[in-house]
Amino acid sequence: MDSPKLSKSPIPSASAFASASASISSSSSPVQESPFSNYISSLSPIKHDKAAHVAQGFVGLSSPPLVFTSPRINTLGRPQSSSVEISQKCEGDKKIINESCILERSVTESQEGLVTDIKNEDNKDDVAVQLGSSSECVDEYLADPVETDCAKSACSVKLNLKQSNNVLQSSVDGLLDLKNIKFGSKNNVGREVDAAQFLSGQSEESIERKLTSDEKLLKIENEQGSAQGISDGFQKFESDRFDLSSKEKECKKFGPQKDGRGDGCSNFLQQLPGSLLGVQSYEGFAKNIGGDADVPVHSMTHEASELQRSMSRRCLQFGEAQPEATATCSISTNRANNIISSTTLATNSETESLSSSHLDLSAKSRTRQLVNLSQLAMNMIPQCYGNSSLTVLKPSGIGLHLNSIVNATSMGQGGTASMKLAQAIKSTSTTSCQTTENIDNCSDAFEKVSTPQEGALEQKVCTIAGSASESLFAEESAGFHMTPNTKRKFSSEDGDGNDMFDQQSPIKKRKKLSNSTDGDGCKRCNCKKTKCLKLYCDCFAAGIYCAEPCSCQGCFNRPEYEETVLETRKQIESRNPLAFAPKIVQPVTEFPLSNREDGNRKTPSSARHKRGCNCKRSMCLKKYCECFQANVGCSIGCRCEGCKNVYGKKKDYCVTEEMVNRSGEISESRVAAKPKKEIFHSELCDPYHLTPLTPSVQCSDHGKNASISRLLSRRCLPSPESELTVLSYAKSPRSPRTSDSNDILLETSKGNLDIDSFCEGISYNNAVTLADEFHHTPLPNHPSVIIGSSSSKARELTSLSRVQLDPRSRSLTSGGSLHWHSSPIMPMSPLNDNKKLQGLDSADGGLYDILEDDMPEILKDTSMPIKPVKAGSPNGKRVSPPHNLHQLGSSSSGPLRSGRKFILKAVPSFPPLTPCIDAKGSCNQSRNNFQENRSND
DNA sequence: GAGTTTGAAACT
DNA sequence: CAGTTTCAAACTC
Structure with a gap:
């Protein structure tokens, strides 16, 4: 809120997407390399790698200033490329490791105040994981806790594998450094030496063993994390498995040697199935760590989970506070930790129940990514006002405000636009509005993505969040960069930003837009009486500040009036918490094709308006209809009369639903049958x-x-x-x-x-x-x-x-x-x-x-x-x-x-x-x- | 560009 | 909660 420009600037959904996409794109390359990504990719046709990257990217992205400053996780401006860099670095440069250590230190320091030992441990984990991560910017690291995690998981896996195989002395050094940093405070003098002894990727683990019982919990988490990484490695890389096996062996060796606890480890390994051995071995280490072989891992995990929970709470709190201190690295770090902790928490729980299944591990990493994503989404979205915890991630992607949709459409098509946005965001910390505008302007520079044609729009919308990011991903990874011109525009406009629009004559603006939407599709308002503080205002509704293109009068939806905007927003939200939620939601139409007889039934896109329309005369064939405007078909939720929505008629939709239900897929045929009211909960x-x-x-x-x-x-x-x-x-x-x-x-x-x-x-x-x-x-x-x-x-x-x-x-x-x-x-x-x-x-x-x-x-x-x-x-x-x-x-x-x-x-x-x-x-x-x-x- | 239509948002 | 009013976008001319 108070925060610097970034926080202030509203983030248009489009910009958010762009940012997300940018972040994603930046991160993409590295992620791909990570075993995790591979694993994901292996799982599904879709490349999770990207997703992972995306998540990282999200984290890394400096959240564009949202109109509504909310405690974003990612508020800090970060080098967007961080994720990528991290991943790359994970590959093994000592320098990177050292840097990561430094980063960790910084992080640790920043966290110290806020975080408890547990947190520190989390950091450790993160740090350890991130040994491979690029240290380029502490800020980056801090900025994107999630990314860090992701990178960490990926890196950790790689590192572990590599190390296990033949030890990268350098990596060991890095580990030692990290350990020193981590443990230094704990008075673990000899640990480093021991760690050094453990050349294999387990050095970290060995170190952990030394940790006190208190640390054990944390270590367990770490181990789990490593285990996850391992598991991921298994799943993803069989070859890696090989390495892991060696690693496991090492673990066995170490276990007994160091603490004499090795028994547990070895036993563990023996008991476990081959694929799981790695993970379990890690757990065994955890057990050993305390010297308490007896201590049930799960108990520890529980404790850890509790700690993590506490952490998460803290995180939430931080998040709340964060808005204010968004810029501070420490805060970001904390959040990252919190996020991590939360993820770890889940992981722990999972571990307990499942004992670290590979999937769980992957899930964990995924979770992190998700977190990142969510963060990204949050960034994209207008943000919650004060409580980060409460903040809802607004998925820029699917749930879209109509404005967003518009933007998205332009963006979605190419991904170039998204990239543009992202870069614009990166380049400028200007307000989101500005960003939006920039984007719009930029669109000119760029090849304008095809205007959202009706059919295309849907996809575009869908793509907005994801595709944009991905496309950005790909593009960036491919070396796509904004054209200088574009950048210029962004930067320049960013600078001008708000003032410009304020003073611009509405007429001029209006001309510019011809529609309410910019060339890019960004909507601009023309409010006269509402001061742009009501949902009538598309900008306000979209959570973005009014910008230059707007021809509004007496506009208060500007960064200068942030407080007012926020207050108003709160009021509106108090009435309707979902008031600012994206209007268009894409249903996950995953159903199996077999089920999908209806495939067509729905509009070209499965997306639907969350609330549905209420058209009486337009027959859903005009933009008066929000569904139509969003290029989505009408659905059950619509109360329209005489629906002729070209994207999908409500009737058809209902029919389809019924068919599906009858087909038995849906036991309950509530969809069609339900009273509209029930249906509408969609929002x-x-x-x-x-x-x-x-x-x-x-x-x-x-x-x-x-x-x-x-x-x-x-x-x-x-x-x-x-x-x-x-x-x-x-x-x-x-x-x-x-x-x-x-x-x-x-x-x-x-x-x-x-x-x-x-x-x-x-x-x-x-x-x-x-x-x-x-x-x-x-x-x-x-x-x-x-x-x-x-x-x-x-x-x-x-x-x-x-x-x-x-x-x-x-x-x-x-x-x-x-x-x-x-x-x-x-x-x-x-x-x-x-x-x-x-x-x-x-x-x-x-x-x-x-x-x-x-x-x-x-x-x-x-x-x-x-x-x-x-x-x-x-x-x-x-x-x-x-x-x-x-x-x-x-x-x-x-x-x-x-x-x-x-x-x-x-x-x-x-x-x-x-x-x-x-x-x-x-x-x-x-x-x-x-x-x-x-x-x- | 002005005026009308439309439907969402806001209000009662 | 339903009905009405207000509002701004969409549309028409």
């Missing part, structure tokens, strides 16, 4: 839609293109910060509704959270994760799960972030692990302690889809009490009570299932430390199912 469901104020959001990307959305989805994840977790999930194959809101509004019922609810929540998370990882489904499209539904409840959502803290969170995480990877971030289940998660089935039914498809059957079986709790939709009108998720027919999406199997494999290694939910057997059952599946595999 709530939209991940993107969550306003910053709103409880959280997560974000998923709504990509209009499934593929795109998939990509996006990865990128967008529930940010740890966001209290409300919106689960983005790929639309289950079964739900035909992909449309509007795939979002699921989870509303916690005031009653107790049933295990089922937890499971569901987990399942959602998992589903999302799965979708991302396996299906690559457009998370973007996923319906986001919003825990707090109604505005009144939105506040409750704030508590979501605490889910992790919530004792239940563990169960959730464990459950998640069982089911899939619960994203560490996912606060969902935790929603209010007492509340049950209710899946609102949005018109999209995305939630259902997710549940059905992604959810383990167990979860499905669990009957969720669908509490008719109405998620208050911002509109109030459209929120429908959640439907029973369990009822959804389980249509398995192939990919998802595969994902499940994957996870299952991981599970067996450890006894479930914490049953998901003791109360109900559903979780356990699900676990059993997983195990079975695994055994089958």
Whole structure:
């Protein structure tokens, strides 16, 4: 808020996308190299690498100044290329290592004040991981905690492998340095020496062994992280496995040697299946570390998780504070740590339940990425006002304001635009509005992406978040760079920015725009009475400041009036938490083709307007219709009359839904049958839609293109910060509704959270994760799960972030692990302690889809009490009570299932430390199912 | 460019 | 919650 320009500048969704894309692009190259990325890629046709990169990129990106400064995770300006650099450096330069050490130090220092030992340890992990990371800029590092994590995971894997093979003395040195830094404070004098002795990549581990019991927990986490990396390596690189095996051997050696605890390690290894050995070995180390072989790893993990939870809380708090100190590296670092911790937390939980399955590991890395993505999304979005935790990631991708859409369309097509935006953002810390404008202007310089033609728009929208980033990715990786001209424009305009537009005559501006949209498609307002402080104003509604092109009068939607804007925004959000959420959501239309008879039914794009239109006379054939304007088809959520939407008629949509339901894919035919009101909950469901104020959001990307959305989805994840977790999930194959809101509004019922609810929540998370990882489904499209539904409840959502803290969170995480990877971030289940998660089935039914498809059957079986709790939709009108998720027919999406199997494999290694939910057997059952599946595999 | 139409947002 | 009013964009001329 107070923060510097960046914070002030509103971030147009488009700009956000651009930034995201830029970040992504920057990071892309490195990620690809990482084993993690490889792993991901192996999993799905979609290149996760990019996703991972994206995430990193997000982290790294300096968040464009949002109109609504919110505590962004990424607020700090960072070198966008950091992620890439990091990845590259991971490859092994000593210099890099040393630098990373330095960075770590700086980070550590910065964190010291804020973070507890645990945090330090986290940092350690990060640091260790990041040994390979480029140190180029501490700021960068700090700026993108998530990236760091990602890089870390990737780097760590690589490093470990390399080191294990023959030790890179240099790497060892780097490790030592890191260790020194880390442990120096702890008085571990001899550790360094020992660490040096451990030349193999395990040096870190050995060091950890020395750590005190307190450190053990942290170490465990680290080990887990390493284990994850290892697991990733396994999955991704068989060759790497080889290295890992050697590494494991080393572990065995070390274990006994150092602490005499080696027994545990060796035993561990022996017991474990080959592929898992690596991971387990690490765990064994953890056990050994304390010298307490007896200490159950899980117990430690629990503690660690708790610590992490505390961390996460801290993080949230930081996040809140952050807005103010956005610029400070320390803060960013803290956030990063927090994020990391959150991820680790999840990881820990997962480890407990599943004992670090490879998938879990991947999930972890993914989680980080997701976090990054979420952060990115947040950046893109207008941001939450004060609470980072609450801030909802608005997935720039799928959930789009109409303005955003417009922008997106232009951007999406080429990715060039997105790049432009991103670069523009990079180049300038100017306000988002400026950025937007720049983008617009830039568009001229660039080859203008084809104007969004109706058909194309949808895809564009979808692509906005994801595709843009990816395209940027590719382009950047390819060496694509903005043209100097473009850069000039950006920079220059950035400089001028706000003032310009203020003084510009509206007429001139208007001329410029001809439409309300700039050439690029950025909308500009022409408000006269509302001061651009109401949702009538497209700029305001989009969370961006009015800019030059605007011809508004008496505009207060400017950086100068940031406070006013924020206050107004808050007020509006208080009325409707989703008021600022993107209007267009892309449903994850992942359903299996087989299910997809309806493929056509929907508009060219599966995207839908979250609330739907209410057209009476325009027949949805004019821009009066928001659906039409967004180039999306009408859906059940629409109350239009005489719909003739060329993108998809509501009727058709409904019919399709019904067909799908009848086909049995959807056990409940609620979609079509439902009263409109119920259907409309879509808004709530939209991940993107969550306003910053709103409880959280997560974000998923709504990509209009499934593929795109998939990509996006990865990128967008529930940010740890966001209290409300919106689960983005790929639309289950079964739900035909992909449309509007795939979002699921989870509303916690005031009653107790049933295990089922937890499971569901987990399942959602998992589903999302799965979708991302396996299906690559457009998370973007996923319906986001919003825990707090109604505005009144939105506040409750704030508590979501605490889910992790919530004792239940563990169960959730464990459950998640069982089911899939619960994203560490996912606060969902935790929603209010007492509340049950209710899946609102949005018109999209995305939630259902997710549940059905992604959810383990167990979860499905669990009957969720669908509490008719109405998620208050911002509109109030459209929120429908959640439907029973369990009822959804389980249509398995192939990919998802595969994902499940994957996870299952991981599970067996450890006894479930914490049953998901003791109360109900559903979780356990699900676990059993997983195990079975695994055994089958 | 002015005026009309339209539907969302805001208000009651 | 429904109905009405206000508003600004979209549209027409």
